[in-house]
Amino acid sequence: MATRPDNARLDDFIARVTSGEQRAGARLMRLVDDRHPLAFELLQRLYPHTGRARVVGVTGNPGSGKSTLVDQLIRAYRERGKTVAVVAVDPSSPFSGGAILGDRIRMRDHATDDGVFIRSLATRGHLGGLSRSTNDVVTVLDAMGYDLVIVETVGVGQDEIEVVKIAETSVVVLIPGMGDDIQAIKAGILEIADIFCVNKADRDGVDRTVKDIRGLQLLAGHLAEGEWEVPIVRTIAPQRYGIDRLVETIDKHHEYLEAPDSERQQGRARAREAHVLRSLTRDRLVAAMERALAGTDGGPEALFDALVARTTDPYSEADRLVRSVVEVLRGEEEE
Amino acid sequence: MATRPDNARLDDFIARVTSGEQRAGARLMRLVDDRHPLAFELLQRLYPHTGRARVVGVTGNPGSGKSTLVDQLIRAYRERGKTVAVVAVDPSSPFSGGAILGDRIRMRDHATDDGVFIRSLATRGHLGGLSRSTNDVVTVLDAMGYDLVIVETVGVGQDEIEVVKIAETSVVVLIPGMGDDIQAIKAGILEIADIFCVNKADRDGVDRTVKDIRGLQLLAGHLAEGEWEVPIVRTIAPQRYGIDRLVETIDKHHEYLEAPDSERQQGRARAREAHVLRSLTRDRLVAAMERALAGTDGGPEALFDALVARTTDPYSEADRLVRSVVEVLRGEEEE
Numbered sequence: 001m002a003t004r005p006d007n008a009r010l011d012d013f014i015a016r017v018t019s020g021e022q023r024a025g026a027r028l029m030r031l032v033d034d035r036h037p038l039a040f041e042l043l044q045r046l047y048p049h050t051g052r053a054r055v056v057g058v059t060g061n062p063g064s065g066k067s068t069l070v071d072q073l074i075r076a077y078r079e080r081g082k083t084v085a086v087v088a089v090d091p092s093s094p095f096s097g098g099a100i101l102g103d104r105i106r107m108r109d110h111a112t113d114d115g116v117f118i119r120s121l122a123t124r125g126h127l128g129g130l131s132r133s134t135n136d137v138v139t140v141l142d143a144m145g146y147d148l149v150i151v152e153t154v155g156v157g158q159d160e161i162e163v164v165k166i167a168e169t170s171v172v173v174l175i176p177g178m179g180d181d182i183q184a185i186k187a188g189i190l191e192i193a194d195i196f197c198v199n200k201a202d203r204d205g206v207d208r209t210v211k212d213i214r215g216l217q218l219l220a221g222h223l224a225e226g227e228w229e230v231p232i233v234r235t236i237a238p239q240r241y242g243i244d245r246l247v248e249t250i251d252k253h254h255e256y257l258e259a260p261d262s263e264r265q266q267g268r269a270r271a272r273e274a275h276v277l278r279s280l281t282r283d284r285l286v287a288a289m290e291r292a293l294a295g296t297d298g299g300p301e302a303l304f305d306a307l308v309a310r311t312t313d314p315y316s317e318a319d320r321l322v323r324s325v326v327e328v329l330r331g332e333e334e335e
Numbered sequence: 336m337a338t339r340p341d342n343a344r345l346d347d348f349i350a351r352v353t354s355g356e357q358r359a360g361a362r363l364m365r366l367v368d369d370r371h372p373l374a375f376e377l378l379q380r381l382y383p384h385t386g387r388a389r390v391v392g393v394t395g396n397p398g399s400g401k402s403t404l405v406d407q408l409i410r411a412y413r414e415r416g417k418t419v420a421v422v423a424v425d426p427s428s429p430f431s432g433g434a435i436l437g438d439r440i441r442m443r444d445h446a447t448d449d450g451v452f453i454r455s456l457a458t459r460g461h462l463g464g465l466s467r468s469t470n471d472v473v474t475v476l477d478a479m480g481y482d483l484v485i486v487e488t489v490g491v492g493q494d495e496i497e498v499v500k501i502a503e504t505s506v507v508v509l510i511p512g513m514g515d516d517i518q519a520i521k522a523g524i525l526e527i528a529d530i531f532c533v534n535k536a537d538r539d540g541v542d543r544t545v546k547d548i549r550g551l552q553l554l555a556g557h558l559a560e561g562e563w564e565v566p567i568v569r570t571i572a573p574q575r576y577g578i579d580r581l582v583e584t585i586d587k588h589h590e591y592l593e594a595p596d597s598e599r600q601q602g603r604a605r606a607r608e609a610h611v612l613r614s615l616t617r618d619r620l621v622a623a624m625e626r627a628l629a630g631t632d633g634g635p636e637a638l639f640d641a642l643v644a645r646t647t648d649p650y651s652e653a654d655r656l657v658r659s660v661v662e663v664l665r666g667e668e669e670e
Contacts, residue, residue: 040650047648266643273642273649274635278624280653285620285660289613300609307608308601313382314608315375318615322664325620329661 004038014042018049020083020145022117029119032136043136046143051269053085053142056250057164057192059153060173065199068237069173070152074116076247077148083115085146087137089130089153089163117146131162132279138166164192165275168268169253171195171246174213176205190216193230194253197246201234210234228256285325292324339373349377353384355418355480357452364454367471378471381478386604388420388477391585392499392527394488395508400534403572404508405487409451411582412483418450420481422472424465424488424498452481466497467614473501499527500610503603504588506530506581509548511541525551528565529588532581536569545569563591620660627659 005013016024028046031039058073060066067088074084110116119141121133134151141149153163164170172193196213198206210232217230233249235242257264293300306312340348351359363381366374393408395401402423409419445451454476456468469486476484488498499505507528531548533541545567552565568584570577592599628635641647 044648044650047650048645051643051645266640269643270636270639273639277639277642277649277652277656278628280649281624281656281660282621284653284657285624286617288657289616289620293613301605304605304608304612305601307612308386308604310383310386313379314612314615315379315382317612318619321612321616322619322623323668325616326661326664326668329657333658333661 010038010042010045014045017046017140018143018145020114022114022144025117025140025144026119028140029137032140033133039136043139046139050139050142053138053146053149054169054254055138055142055149055151055167055272057151057153057167057170058173059161059164059170059189059192060197060199062154064173064175065237066152066154066173069197069199069235069243070150072235072237072240072243073150073247074110076243078113078115080247082147083145084148084150085117085141085144086119086150086152087134087141088118088120089134089151117141117144131165131275132283134163135166135276135279161189161192162275162279166272168257168272169194169250171197171250173197173199174209175200176203176209194228195246195249196230196232197235197242198232199235199237201242202236206234228253288325288328289321292321292328295324295328345373345377345380349380352381352475353478353480355449357449357479360452360475360479361454363475364472367475368468374471378474381474385474385477388473388481388484389504389589390473390477390484390486390502390607392486392488392502392505393508394499394505394524394527395532395534397489399508399510400572401487401489401508404532404534404570404578405485407570407572407575407578408485408582409445411578413448413450415582417482418480419483419485420452420476420479421454421485421487422469422476423453423455424469424486452476452479466500466610467618469498470501470611470614496524496527497610497614501607503592503607504529504585506532506585508532508534509544510535511538511544529563530581530584531565531567532570532577533567534570534572536577537571541569563588623660623663624656627656627663630659630663631656 013024013028017028028039028042031042056073058066058070070086070088074086077084110118119137121130121137138149138151151164151167170192172189172195174196176198198209198213213232231249233242233246235246237243257268293303296303303312303317307314307317348359348363352363363374363377366377391408393401393405405421405423409421412419445453454472456465456472473484473486486499486502505527507524507530509531511533533544533548548567566584568577568581570581572578592603628638631638638647638652642649642652
């Protein structure tokens, strides 16, 4: 690592990030994206400066009006004197360019406002990787000093649930008249939702949707259990209808977690750290598996062909591959 | 392992499974579900008997009429003299009982038909686990001798894409008038779709939906690329409209893959084996991570608390945890 900048320069860079300099922050996020050798060390150094931002997850299907809603949340929190960063996560975005274009359009509205920062993340191509990338970006934004970090995800599948595990408060956005969609609000979503937001509340069927959510909550026993009764807030984002109430509800959840003599805040924070640690570790193990696979005798294609020919079986080969992973990791440790 | 049945009994059990005895097959699937110590060995022994079934993936959002469509596919293939097994995968099913109830209702229609077998899989709770479970169930059904194994998944997220990777032919089901949903047909889905099925084709907006799919295909360059032009088949499942055409299209894709002097079938089979091997290995690595975490000095909660307090950082701890995983795996190897 002959090109490694000296410590003074790294310290200076870290200082620029923690002072909230947007250019330095964006640069670090790019280093993280590119898995630059320095990214890891920089994130390590940054970590003591984190843990102060409130992280709010906003998740919902495409077409639920999430972007406009998040935009209104930005405005509302800015009016309350808070700085806001947004990580927009799209696990299945087809064209990485699209995400960046979207960033520019969305940033334009806040271009002159230093108190707002928006960053998009598209798919990282493999299971779990997106969750780790999101965590890293939140780490940077948190260290930059934003009061609020909104993690916005498209879709309500297992991926999104993974991504939102980093949030202190999770808002699940639904719209009326999507009876089919209600079916899709499965256990995972009920478990992560701290607040339901029924957006486009001027549409037909809004009462039905609210009733359906309550029914599902009752069915799953999520209403009676905790002390926090998961509220349902109705909004019409473009008209700002319900936005103040949504902000109050998000803040109320924060106060609920922070209530003195309650262990809630600590419990949430602990779950979040556990999630971050697991994502990072899983990511490294999967990467080691790929390296082990690439180093298979005769190449991985020969192994796959042998499996197709049924001259071996994947159960025995998985055993062998796990042993190779151990060898790969031990070899790298000794270096 | 004092209670391990002798080899003769295991051989007998395997013979019953490979002869297609449904009770034996169901029993093995339960052993696999419960991660019974014998399951692994039985799957290993079964593997040489697999690779003959055609695996067809059917994926689509809730409300797309997938179950009825799959039901019609079962009938159509039964009329053609083929035996059919279905694995219905729901990554986010809230109540495991629901899946079983659904099985019973669906099985009722085919209760007297030995040529049909339906099995549901609900969420296994962690990333990637569902994919491995699906693979194992397909292995059993394949060994049981079913001509066709349909893997039906709810939703079109990354999880479902993972699950469907085992299929030779993937059918993606959409319905008209879900403009929002079209947005959700992102790269992953375009990449896995061998056939698009626009179900509920008597609804308004069917032409628009077909046009939207074509537009997305063009945009992503998926139409011109391969020799297989991904067809769009219109169906109205309850009326059996379009079902014959769908079956013909699925069969045509099979013939396309099998075309002499083409490497396609081998390529698909190789990709499938690679996917199965990766799922199995990833699952074992993640399980080892959990064991390593459980064995942390002072317990995992103390570690999470230290992370919350910022007296350590997750990047260093992930390094340490990876080293513990290596120790755990080496220790187990020596046993």
